[in-house]
Amino acid sequence: MQFQYYMPVRIVCGEDCVRKNHEMFAQFGRCALIVTGKSSAKNGALDDVKFALAQNGQGYAVYTDVPANPTVACVQAGAEEARRIRADFVVAIGGGSPMDAAKAIAVLARQNAEEGIFSHAIGEDVLPMLHIPTTAGTGSEVTQYSILTNDEKQTKTSISAPSLFPKIAFLDGKYMSSLSKEITVNTALDAVSHAAEGILSVRAGALSDVLARESLKIVFGEYPALLSGEFTSESRSNLLYGATLAGMVIANTGTTPVHGMGYSLTYFRGVPHGRANGLLLPAFLQECEKSVPERVRMICDALGMGTEAFSEKVAALLGDRERFSEEELRDYAHRASLNKNIKNCCVYFSEERLLAVLCRALGRRTR
Numbered sequence: 573m574q575f576q577y578y579m580p581v582r583i584v585c586g587e588d589c590v591r592k593n594h595e596m597f598a599q600f601g602r603c604a605l606i607v608t609g610k611s612s613a614k615n616g617a618l619d620d621v622k623f624a625l626a627q628n629g630q631g632y633a634v635y636t637d638v639p640a641n642p643t644v645a646c647v648q649a650g651a652e653e654a655r656r657i658r659a660d661f662v663v664a665i666g667g668g669s670p671m672d673a674a675k676a677i678a679v680l681a682r683q684n685a686e687e688g689i690f691s692h693a694i695g696e697d698v699l700p701m702l703h704i705p706t707t708a709g710t711g712s713e714v715t716q717y718s719i720l721t722n723d724e725k726q727t728k729t730s731i732s733a734p735s736l737f738p739k740i741a742f743l744d745g746k747y748m749s750s751l752s753k754e755i756t757v758n759t760a761l762d763a764v765s766h767a768a769e770g771i772l773s774v775r776a777g778a779l780s781d782v783l784a785r786e787s788l789k790i791v792f793g794e795y796p797a798l799l800s801g802e803f804t805s806e807s808r809s810n811l812l813y814g815a816t817l818a819g820m821v822i823a824n825t826g827t828t829p830v831h832g833m834g835y836s837l838t839y840f841r842g843v844p845h846g847r848a849n850g851l852l853l854p855a856f857l858q859e860c861e862k863s864v865p866e867r868v869r870m871i872c873d874a875l876g877m878g879t880e881a882f883s884e885k886v887a888a889l890l891g892d893r894e895r896f897s898e899e900e901l902r903d904y905a906h907r908a909s910l911n912k913n914i915k916n917c918c919v920y921f922s923e924e925r926l927l928a929v930l931c932r933a934l935g936r937r938t939r
């Protein structure tokens with residue numbers, strides 16, 4: 573057996589884990605920049621962080637200007653704020669957008685990226701980060717990726733470096749109680765996609781497979797709650813745990829053409845990230861089944877159903893699909909064919925094959 577596995581993030585999980593472990597904040601310095609979105613920290617998370625910092629006599633400033641799908645401008649402004657207050661560390665509170673923005677801010681607060689953030693070789697000198705997810709999906713709290721909107725290339729581009737792993741991820745499902753059904757479904761589908769794509773990655777290994785299968789079982793085990801929109805605190809915690817497991821998978825395997833195609837749906841049409849993956853994943857799995865049936869069987873066994881049944885269940889969660897023209901889908905297939913995660917999949921997806929997936933997912937059953 574041969575594999576590699578790396579996960580340097582300390583994971584602290586449980587109700588009130590931020591308050592109960594406030595002393596863990598103390599080692600990172602005198603002053604924190606708290607990075608969040610407009611509303612995503614107003615579910616008790618910001619109060620808990622303020623409490624923890626106060627216990628240690630640490631100061632802070634709050635930077636709330638992170639939009640969904642963070643931009644280069646927002647991370648540059650955040651970095652300026654970090655320098656202004658001489659922040660020693662960053663606390664990220666929110667969904668994937670604030671968590672990803674915090675990573676780029678932590679870099680730009682310490683490094684000049686004159687050649688542009690996307691071409692910059694990220695060194696070790698990055699502010700330490702503590703991440704607190706308020707959505708259960710991206711797994712950004714345990715990954716070394718920060719995904720930013722790249723207007724020059726009209727897509728979303730990830731920056732990645734070992735120094736982008738947060739030092740600690742605090743997981744508390746109570747922060748998700750304010751999430752709408754729609755965002756809960758979208759983000760859960762992102763987690764399912766991460767786990768499934770991890771199994772189909774050329775970098776999949778024994779340990780990432782274990783984590784991916786467990787994640788699929790846990791997240792899709794919450795299907796009745798996802799369908800009804802009625803979430804108990806246990807189902808919230810399960811979704812969060814499952815999403816973090818899936819994050820631990822992609823930290824080691826990366827993603828595949830599902831994400832490559834999904835970025836166009838988000839960039840050009842504003843489809844939320846998780847929903848974009850949910851729209852594409854079933855058709856992608858059906859295409860992979862022709863080439864690597866044993867890998868897709870591993871996914872199906874964990875889900876407890878075949879690809880056809882999975883497709884129907886996901887369709888019931890997604891409701892009416894967005895309408896796309898053939899021209900748009902051809903353009904998205906071309907763009908996805910140039911994405912680096914094409915090479916990361918154990919099945920080769922030519923532009924034609926990508927188009928076939930896009931058409932099956934979005935072409936026929938449109939409104």
Ligand code: NAP
Nearest residue numbers: 609610611612640667668669706707710712715717719750
């Ligand atoms: P998001 O863009 O962070 O948040 C979506 C919406 O949910 C925002 O309006 C946000 O409000 C709101 N929200 C967040 N937490 C809430 C809560 N507890 N209660 C009520 N509303 C809440 O969505 P996301 O799906 O979590 O993240 C998507 C981003 O993550 C994309 O940019 C994607 O590319 C990236 N991503 C990163 C990785 C990685 O490994 N780094 C992996 C997958 C995806 P606010 O406006 O207040 O924030």
Ligand code: ZN
Nearest residue numbers: 710762766845
């Ligand atoms: Zn994702």
